[in-house]
Amino acid sequence: MAEIKKGILGGFSGKVGTVVGVNWRGKDIIRSLPKKSKRRPTDLQLMQQIKFKKVIDFLQPIRPVLNLYFGNRVGLKSRYNIATSYMLSNALEMVNDLPIIVLERVLISKGDLVGFLQPTIQLVGTDSFELNWEDNSGQGNAKSTDIVNLVCYCEELNSFEVFQNIESRSGLVVNIPLPTYYNGKKVNFWAFLNSQTKTIASTSIYLGEHTVV
Known part of the structure; x- marks a missing residue:
């Protein structure tokens, strides 16, 4: 694999002859076409593929949030990559030989900012929830200007709502x-805070599953 630094045409995308061009983490890369393997994947490899797809399908809708607030980049690993690794290791459980996402173990953000104090969420009317918490500004690195974010997920609809x-x-x-299409559905909530500069975030807290009236 080689990086294209200069050239008349610059980077390119797609297959050309025996090589393929891609843009990978902001760099134009050229690499040889992968050789097709004649070996059948093992059961373990197949299960890893199923687990990986399960996690990717779940995280993809909230990828922008993860890329901003999940941990710190390590080398070439993006925050989204780190979130994916976390999910695979901590938020999957095998049920009837199939991987299931355990929602209370899911993290939407991960960081060193002091989080919420005594957060609660409750239904206060049709289609509406109220999030309450106590002010812990001044505790550690917590500031009164830190920004509140909420993420909602409905497993039945496989749908996220992000409130930033x-x-x-x-x-x-x-x-x-x-939205009204959540009426009668069960939804899960996570909340987290980030600094005004968006340089640091708290680790998200799971607020449970609630039914929309």
Whole structure:
């Protein structure tokens, strides 16, 4: 594999002869076409593929959030890569020989910012939830200007709703309206905070599963 640094045409994408061009993490890369393997994958390899697809399908809709707030980049590994590794190791459980995502183990963000103090969420009307917490500004690196974010997931619909920059840490309460197609459905919530500069975030907290009326 080689990186294209200069050239009349610059980088390219797709197959040309026996090589293929791709843009990988911001770099134009040229590499030889992979050789087809005649070996059948083992049961273990097949299961790893199934697990990987399960995690990728789940995380893909919230990839922008993960790339901003999940841990710190390590070498060429993106935050999304780190989130994927975490999910594979910590948030999967085998049920009837199939991998199931354990939602209470899922993390949406991971960082060193001091998180929420005593957060609660409750239904306050049709299609609407209220998130409450106590103000712990000044505890460690927590600031009153830190920004509140909420993520909602409905397993039945396989659908995420992401609410970013909805209140400050000192606001103590925020109302979250959900689309009407969630009516009668069970939804799961996670909340986290990030600094105003978006350089640091708290580790998300799971707020449980709730039914939308």
